[in-house]
Amino acid sequence: MSFLEETLEGQQSADVKGNHGDRPEVIDDDTLTSAIALKDKGVPVPGIARKLEIKTGENAGKCPSVVSVHQALAEAEEDTITAADLPQRPKPARVLRP
Template sequence: MFFAVLAVAGQIERNLFREENLEGQVTSAAKGNHGGRPKVIDDDMLTFAVALKDKGVPVPDIAKKLTIKTGKNAGKNPSVASLYRALAEAEEAAIDGGLPLRPELVHIRRPGRT
């Protein structure tokens, strides 16, 4: 009976710890912190990579042209795997969100010219 009481107390403590942990995660998510490692390839790099890929440049060559801006690997090139992953995520987000992956060209006409 003594061990049963200890087991119940331990289970209650684990449940309490789990609830507090989940509450902390929800609070952090509301503040914009979702945990995990930061992305190596930012939006500017991704836009540049998509433009080069559209021109037919191989992905390993694109990775050599990009430079990581922040973090412990600042100044180095991202891995080819990271670039493939970022391109796939961008493609998937464009399909799911109904947004174009590549911006359409816009021709600006000046007044008085046709």
């Protein structure tokens, strides 16, 4: 059996088990809810990062990075923006010439 065949077989068996090779999420839904609540209270993002804790993975028990918190808050904000929230495009002016 070649290396490629072994690799593909290992990937297929991992897929059956539900392992897709993704990294564990640093900020899960509960942590994101806490981060949003802290942001709404006016806590700066570095302060939010220090108050949160990673729950899974090799960094479990540590604080997430400030960048991770920024990204999670930005993604959450993007998800809440709807088309009604976006500014309307101005209508073009028609110039009438005699």
